[in-house]
Amino acid sequence: MLNEKLPGTPMSSEEFEKAITIEDHPALEYAWDDGVAIGRYLKELKNGRIVARTCSGCDRIMIPPRMFCELCWRPTDEWHFVKDTGVVNTFAVTRVNWDASRRGPNEPPLMPAVIEIDGASKGMGILHLLGDVDPKKVKIGMKVKAVWKPEKERTGAITDIKYFKPY
């Protein structure tokens, strides 16, 4: 039987602000080696292209690319360029930023989505953002196309694609 008086000392936010607290801004910084597959993926994004890897074991065309097939447990075979168009598998509409702060009234909402990329295997999607579309009009199954940054602004990152918009 859990007795009514359980341990634990709650603090209101006012009490927390008034109390002595120890602040720390740790420098937890990393440079993760891209390796063969992701290294090539980012290079091709800079070139305005999306590259996948194929596996002859299970006939999948995989993005993001990887040098091994995690299902067949064998090396993947070839690089394979896929389209920069796709279909919305699911989406969300949010006014909340990564740190729970709210987007301003005149800031458009963020529309994250899983986009199944044409040319990759069925259901093979990536996370990205939708843009240039009225949130009320977005539907699962909607066909979308990548909007790329201008070439000179591309750095070799997933954000070289600004967003996907209906076409």
Add this chain to the structure above:
Amino acid sequence: MAFTERLTRNVDMTAWHGKIPVHYRYTLGLAGEKFFTALKKDGKFLATRCDRCGITYAPPSVYCERCFDALDTWIELPPTGTLMSFTVVTEDSSGHALKEPQIIGAVQLDGADTVLIHRICPHCVDCLCPGARVKAVLLEKKKRAGGINDIVHFEILE
């Protein structure tokens, strides 16, 4: 079983830079709040005692790690103690060189069975030896913010 290709030019070896982007504000805890409030207000060193194990925890704890009893016997200890061990450090917590070396010591306050980890006065380098008698030097009261750095360091008593 390896890969159909490997990177063979170092210029192709790229890395993605990133970090953990949050920061922290920690509460002092039940024991810490009592200890640092007494230190800040009155410059006093509080400890807790486990009667079952016969151990005085300084700095204090609200539980005994050995027998798990709740510790609610608070006692005051003098600011003096014995240096159990020390080390001379040349780098800060990021691994960068310190302007000049610092001494970190394990100080057993008189009446305590545990140690308090803190800086030792840098000018006392030549009279440094384990077993030396030490005394806490605190910031003046109005500068004390409530935290381990309210203690400036421990100085060696002749």
Add this chain to the structure above:
Amino acid sequence: MGYNKVACVGAGITRFVRRAKETGRELAWEAAKMALDSAGMTLKDIDCVVMGTAPDAFDGVHMKGEYLADGSGGFCKPYMRHFVGGGTGVFAPIHGWQHVASGKFDTCLVVCEEKMSSTFPHPQGAFITIFDHTTEQALGPTLIWIFALEMNRYMQRWGLSERDVAKVSVQNKANAIDHPAAQLGQKITVEDVLNSEVLAWPVKRLDISPASDGAAAIILTNEHKARQVTDKPVWVSGVGWCLETAYWATRDLYYPVYVEKAAKMAYDMAGIREPDKEIHVAEPYDPFDYKMLHHMEGLLLCKRGEAAKLVADGVTARTGRLPCCPSGGALGVGNPIAATGLMKIIELFLQLRGEAGKRQIPGDPRVGVAQAWGDLMQVGTVVVMNR
């Protein structure tokens, strides 16, 4: 299966609160001490300690397991920390089961702790770094995104409305009124949920469990020791866990295959063939209201897409045929990640002993299932308990 039988003989829990004054070490001690007292045991009776705690980024300490060791009773003992994302709370008794069932240890203190309130600007900010650091984090994602994506897919696949899903939040938050540890026990209506602030459509404020600080602990022993400690041991009769691929965007999110595989592993071990008939009480993981439905289906407690109907028909109420989250769940009691899963295990322990007080379900429940979920829609951890 040649393993030793393993029983739960004691439990302890702290209040789940938005901000705790205690340090993580002190919270762990409060729960672990209560568990020992409840079984009339002391640290001397404990052979080993298992610690379950989720991201180090919450308590704000690297190698957090080592930081929590003395508060968890690990002093000069075999002490090991595991971590499988949000599934940690129900993996904790599984890890404890491994220690005792193997015969290496007779008794095991299982402690779970989480202190999220140290993280600034907001605990949710620590979740950006669960996404792939190179191909996803640059998009500025947060955990609510992936829940909203899954909830949308789930609702669309089975033709459910936000109203159907909101009933779960209403049920669980009401149940939590009777739980002494509860942070958000409250009477709300479906309209309250539908009108609450939209955080990431279709997820709204009252669809979600809160960030919390809290700790929980149980004591596991072999059969011989259990008989000495209590006349009502509750047996850990089935354990199962499963981890899906990290490439979460390549799987259809409407059905949690990994929960089903973990559930089947546990049911096979417990000799359960028809879970929807043989289970008397269930605690599926409910960090979001739709997630309870999603996991009820993964746990094979009902057909796919039909969980919402069970809630609407009151089948999952405390007085229903198959009570789900009688504790009040993460939605009502609170969600200090690792401690949430163990809170659910403790609810089964109390319900099966008839000691759940105001939350006690009627009849003579003998078999219960608890489940936790975690990572990128990826890990299922399932425990079956029976008296």
Add this chain to the structure above:
Amino acid sequence: MNRRVGIVSMGYHGFSAVTPDLSYRELVYLAASKAYAAAGIEPQHVDMFICAAEDFCEGYSISDEYCNDQLGAVKKPVQTVCGEYLQAIGNACMLIQSGLGKLVVVEAHSKASNMKTHDDVLSFGMDPIWNRPLKVTPHFVAGLDMHRYLLDTGTTEEQCAAIVVKNKANAMLNPSAAHAGRFTVADVLRAETVAWPVNRLSIAPRADGCIVTVLAEESLARQLNSSPVWITGTGWATETTALETRRWGSAPSAEIASQMAYKEAGITVPSQQIDLFEVDDSYAYRELQALEALKVFGKGQALHALDEGRLGPTGDCPVNVSGGSLGVGHLLEATGAQKLLELFLQLSFKAGERQLPDVTTGLAQAWRGVPTTTSAVVICSNE
């Protein structure tokens, strides 16, 4: 132990200061593919997987998400243990002895080279209220401990320097060693002070690498490998969290862990019943401290064994013939795996130039580094 557990194979890759051409996934896949090939298995045959990892070494908030694809462990029971590799080995033995699994894989890796702020991460392991605000190098914990150890045992800085010389020389015969070298005691003593009496050359430098172990229940182990290496004892222990309450100058966790393992392996006189040791040398003095905690030598006696050359490859009590962490490199959570790998290679008579003659029993012991007090021990035998 009611069911004997055998090491069928160990696959490893890396052990170099940096591995810039491979992502962590690719590094782990290469090690796993060698382990599985040597055992003649596919990952779908494996019952359970255990990974030893820490979030802030990987740079993720939930790093266990990213451990299974490269092991071929999709939709499999996979658990991450945030602890020493040898603890994960102990956990794997429990899985097999519980009867829940017959074939278990244990993986850990180090991508320490990807940590731009390694010392900050280590300092982030300190207690935020009592210790971290001092803002000095985390090696201060080793400095306090070594100083106390020298005082209590009469060991000298020269003898600790001799451990560095021994291990880095041993590493010259180990093709998988990133930090081998010929040094003299004077060279080591000349190195810059970091946390006196700990200096730069007596701290094990970091390395990247991955090690995957395939473990099996006795009868299956014999099918997969004609002469598997048996695990006869495991143990692990944590002393305490607090710098304030620990017994400075000694390693109680290593002592408790070894007593557990000795009991299971039926070992009563370690120095006579164990042919080789791979023990913690993440700081040079810890090798001597560990040998005393493991009761291989009495308190303050390890230094004499060192002086008499007994700890060298030709001595009667060879310690860290692989080169240890000082010679091979510190591999974060995989440090214990490198020590176990040396036992596996020696007891399978595959240790090449550094193979010791007629060895039957070996002990691996590893510590999780500052500021922890957790030690783990695994004892192996080829009988």
